[in-house]
Amino acid sequence: MTDIDIAQGVEMLPIVNIANQLGVDADNLEQYGKYKAKLPLSLIDETAVKKSKLILVSAISPTPAGEGKTTVSIGLSQALNRINKKTTAVLREPSLGPVFGIKGGATGGGYSQVLPMEDINLHFTGDFSAIEKANNLLAALIDNNLQSKTRSLGIDPRTVEWKRVMDMNDRALRNVVLGLGGTTSGVPRETGFDITAASEVMAILCLATSFSDLKKRLGNIFVGFTYSGDAIYARDLNAEGAMAALLKDAIKPNLAQTIEGTPAIIHGGPFANIAQGTNSILATKMGMSLSDYVVTEAGFGFDLGAEKFIDIKCQYGNLSPDSIVLVATVRALKYHGEMDVKTLTTPDVNALKRGIPNLEKHIENMLKFCKNPVVAINKFPTDSDEEVACILDACERMGVKASAVDIWAKGGQGGLELAQMVVDTCEKNIDKVEPLYDWSWSVEKKIKTVASTFYGASAVDYTAQAKKDLKKIEKLGLSHLPICIAKTQKSLSDNPKLLGRPKDFVVTVRSIEISAGAGFVVPITGSIMRMPGLPATPAAEKIDITDDGSISGLF
Template sequence: MSFPSDLDIAGRAMLQPLTEIAEGAGIPLQHLEPYGSGAAKVRLEAIDEMGDRPPAKYVVVSAITPTPLGEGKTTTAVGLGMGFSHIGKRGVIAIRQPSMGPTFGIKGGAAGGGYSQVVPMELLNLHLTGDMHAVTAAHNMCSAALDAHLYHGNESGLDLHRITWRRVLDVNDRSLRNAVIGLGGRLDGVPRESGFDITAASEVMATLALCTSLQDLRERLGRIVVGYTTAGTPVTAEELKVAGAMAVILREAIKPNLMQTLENTPALVHTGPFGNIATGNSSIVADRLGIRMGDYLITEAGFGADMGAERFFNIKCRASGLAPDAAVLVATVRGLKAHSGNHRIIAGRPLPDAILDENPDEVHQGGDNLRKQLENMRIHGCTPVVAINAFPGDHDRDIAAIREIAEEYDARSAVSTHFTDGGAGATELAHAVAEASEEESRFEVLYPDDMSLRDKITTVAQKVYGADGAEFSPAAAKQLDSYEANGFGNLPVCIAKTHLSLSHDASLKGAPTGWTLPVREVRASVGAGFVYPICGDMRTMPGLGKSPALQHIDIDADGEIVGLS
C-alpha cells in the first residue's frame, strides 16, 4: 500500500478549536482574532501580558548543506514540537510562511510533511491571513511614491542610475526580472530601468521579520533606502513621506498567525524572508510570543547552518535579545552520501541506485559537511544535537556512521521517524534536545557591531564557510566605503551566496578548503538592519519550470483542493 499524500493526511486531521489551542498555551483569549476556523491572529499586547510566564527553552532547527533530496528541516521542527508531548513536555513551533511562488513552482508547500505537518496545509500554503499580500502592497506603495516623486520634480535629487528600490510580486515570473517602466507619454511617468523581485525577497518582508513592535516597524520602514543622489547621499522612505502609509498597510500583518499541527501542538506561522539574500527565519515577534507559550520553543532557520543558522545567531538574535539553548542539525544518510561527490542527483529524477546501497565509508566522506556545520554551532557557543532524519531502507551501519561523526564533536544524536510516525517517532530526538538545552548556554555572536564591514564579511567567510578569506571587487570596495561613510558600518552582514555549498560555488560539495570568497557587489537593507554582500548570481525572482506544480493543482467537483504538495 502506498504512503498517503501530505494533502490526504492533512485532510484527515482532527483539529481542535483554536481557542482551545490558545488557552492551553496561555494566550489570553481577548487577544485572539480568528480568521475562519484554521488560523487566528494574536495581538501583540499578548506578549507583554504573558511576560510573567517562565520562558521556554529556545531551540533552532538547521541542517547540513541542502541537497536536491531535501533534508526535512520543517518536517523535523514540526515532528520535534509534537515529540515533546510524548515525553510529558509542551512544545511550541515557530516557522516561516511559505511563498506562493515556490508552492506553485518546483518546491511545493512548506507545511512540513507526512505525519509531521502544520494544518490546514491548504490554508498555510495559500494566502493564509493575507500577510504576503500586505507586504506586497506596502512595498509597491513605496515604489509608487518613489516614481511619483521623480515625476513631480525629483526634489531629493535622486540619481536615476542609483535607484535601488524595485517592485515585488508573490509569483514566479522570470519575464519581470528586468523591465523598463514609465513608457508612454509625458503623463505616464519617468522612463527608467527597473524590475520585479518575489515578495519574499522584499526588504519590507525582512523588516517585518526583524522588528520587535509596531513602533519599531514604523521606524525601520522610515530608514529604508530607496536610492542615492549623485553625491552618494541615501534617500529614504521617510523622506518620500511614505513610511507611515506602509506601516498602516502592515498593521495587521505584524500580528503572528496561530495554527496547529496534526497532533494539536501550537504553531506560529509568521513572515517568510528570502533565504538567499535575507535572514531566512520567521519573525522575532512570533518568537517573543512563543517563548512564553510552553516548555520548548522550536524555530526553524532556512537552508544549511552556514546560512539560516548563522543569520539566526548573528542577525536575528542580535535584534531580538533572545539566546538559543540548543540547536538541532538535521542530517540524512542520503544527503551525506550526496556530499561525497560520488553521485549525480537531479531534483525530480529517480535516485542513483548506488546511493541506496550500504556504504558507511561514503557517509563519513560526505560527513565533512556535517562536521563543519557542527563546528559552526560550536563557534557560536550553541549546544548541537544531530537529528538523523531516517528514511525507510536506510541501513543501520550508515546511521551508525552519522552517530560516530556526532560523537567526534561531543554532540548528541537521535534517530527520528517523525515523517512516518508523527510525534511518537521524534521521542528520542525530544529527549536529546531536552538534555542539551539543560547545559549552560555560552551563546555569543560571531563579531561585534563596531567591527568594519570588510572584517565582518571575512570573519564569516573564514570561520563559518571555511574560506581562506574574502576578496572584494572594486565596485564592492567602493560600496562598502560608501555604506560606512553613511553610518551603516555598525550593521551585521547577511552574505548572499548559493545555499547548495558551504562555498560560493554550488558544485563544491562536502566542506571545501583552499578557496576565497569573491564579493562582487554589496547592498544595504538599512530598514531591515543588515548589509548584504553578493557572492555569485542571486535570482530574486524565480522562474517557472517546464512542468511546475501549478499544473497539478485544481479544484474537484466537491470544491476541494487537489494536487497540492
C-alpha cells in the same frame, strides 16, 4: 499516502481550543475562520520570554528538495508535548515561489505537519500580500516623485535601488524598463522585481519589535541619491506611515496547529540565502511568552539561516537559543559525496562516507556557538541501517549526541529520544550564545570572519562594483550594521558545484546591497539573485482543485 492525503484525513481542533492550551482566551483572538487566528502583540510578556527555552533547528547543506528541517521542527515540538513539556512550534510561512516552483508545499510532511496546510501554503491570512503592497507603495511614491514638478526631491533615477516585488518565481521580471508611454506615464528607468520573501519589507517585519519600531525601520529604507549627492530615505517621501498602516494586521503572529494538535505560530517568511531566513522576533517572543519550550527553525544550512539567526535576529531581539539541533539526512550526505541526485535512494555507504565532511563542518560551526548540540537524522524509508549507523558513528567521534528520528511516519512518537536529548541540553546550556563577530568591525572584516570561519574560504575577493558599494556604505555611515550574506544554499562555498566540504576556495562578493531599514547590509556572492526562476517542470503543474474544493498536489 501523500502529505495532503494525511492532512485531509485529520480532524482539526477549533483554533479557540488551540489557544486555550496556551492560556489565551477566545476574546483575544482575531479569527480567520475556524482554524487560524491572529494573536495580539499585547500577549507578549518579556518576563515569561526569559524563562522559556528556545530550541533552534538548522540543517546540513541540503539537496535541491530540502532535508525535512520543517518536518523535524514540527515532529520535535509534538514529541516535547508528548513528554509533558508545554511546547509551541514557531515557524515561517511558505512563499508561493517554492510552493509552485521546485519544492512544492512547505508545511512539514507526513504526521509532522502544520494545519490547515492548504491555507498556509497558499494565501493564509494575507500577510505576504500586505508586505507586497507596502513594498510596492514605496515604489509608486518614488516614481511619483520623479514625475512631480512641484514636490520633487531631485532624486537621480539612476541611483534608485528600490524594486517592486511579487510572491512568485518569475525570471522575466528580474530586469525591466518602466515609465514608457510618454511624459504622462512616468520617467523611464531601468529597474526590476524581487520575490516578496527576499524583500526588505519582509525582513523589516520579521525584525520589528513594535509598531513604532516598524515605522522607524520603514522610514530608514534607503532609496537612492539626489543629483547633488544627498541620500534619500523612505521617510523623506513620508512613506513609512502608510506602509505601516498596510502592515497593521500582518505584524501580528498567526496561530495554527500541528497534526497532533500542538500549537503552531506561523509568521513571516524571509529567505535564508538572501535575508535572515527565520520567523519574526515577535512570533518567537509570542511563543516563548505562552509556552515553556519553543521550537523554531532557520532556513537552509547552518552556514546560512543559523548564522544569521544568531548574528542578526538574536542580537536585535535579545534572544539566545538554549539548544541547537542540526538535521542531517542520508540522501544529503550521499549528494555531497557526489552521488547522482537521481540515485540517492539507492544504498551506498561509500558515497555517504565521502559526504560526511559536510556534516563535520556544520558540527564544528555549531560548536562555536553551543557546547552541547544535537544531530537529528531524519530517516527516509530508503535509508539502510548501515547508512544510518555510519552517521551515528561520525557524530559519536565528534562527541555530539545524535538521534535517528522517524517523525514523518510516526509524528511526535518518532522523535521521543530526540526530545529528551533536547531537554537535557537545555538544562546544560546556561551560557548566552555569543555572536561570531562584533558589529563595530569594518564590513570587510565581518565578511572575512564569516567566510573563513563558517564557510572555510581561504580568501574573499571584491569586484569593482563591490568596492564601490563599500565606499557608499561608509559614506552613509552604515558600516556598523551586521552583514547578511547572500549565498547559495547548495554548498558551503559560493559555488553550488563545490559539494562536500570544499577547501582553498575564494568567496567573490560581486555587490553589496543596503537594507538600512532592516538593519543590515547584504553582500551578494556568486550568482545568487533575489528573483528565482521556475524549474523546467514546476510543481505548479501538479497542483489542482476539484469541484468540491479539495486541493491536490501540495506535497
